[in-house]
Amino acid sequence: MAAGEVPAPVDLHATALQWKGERYVVLSFAIPRPALPATLSLAETEVAHLVLDGLSNAEIARKRRSSPHTVANQVSTIFRKLGVRSRSEMAAFLSGAGR
Numbered sequence: 448m449a450a451g452e453v454p455a456p457v458d459l460h461a462t463a464l465q466w467k468g469e470r471y472v473v474l475s476f477a478i479p480r481p482a483l484p485a486t487l488s489l490a491e492t493e494v495a496h497l498v499l500d501g502l503s504n505a506e507i508a509r510k511r512r513s514s515p516h517t518v519a520n521q522v523s524t525i526f527r528k529l530g531v532r533s534r535s536e537m538a539a540f541l542s543g544a545g546r
Contacts, residue, residue, distance in 0.1 A: 458476050458477050459474060459475075459476045460474070460475050460476065461473070461474055462475070480496060480499070481499070481541035481542060481543075482541075483495055483496075483541070484528065484529070486528050487525060487528060490521060491521055491524060491525050491528070493511065494507055494511070494518060494521045494522060494525065495525050495537070497510065497511075498522060498525070498534055498537065499537070499538055499541070504518045504519050504522060505518075525537070529541075
């Protein structure tokens with residue numbers, strides 16, 4: 448690899464598309480989930496990943512077959528343990544921007 452080059456992600460996928468007579472190639476790859484602190488319980492870790500995926504409390508509750516109230520409590524506990532006040536602050540903190 449030449450100086451300044453960045454290696455391609457291991458799981459890089461290419462999809463060929465045609466739209467309005469033009470051909471396109473869309474490249475995609477998975478972004479690894481951030482490591483979560485060991486202070487979170489298994490349930491809190493699962494909820495935190497779903498929050499980071501952009502799900503609402505109601506969507507998380509449906510997916511986990513629990514009540515929205517339970518999820519709201521878990522999200523509050525996650526925020527307290529991480530020292531953040533919002534979903535966006537949590538995402539920034541876990542991406543390294545808030546550290």
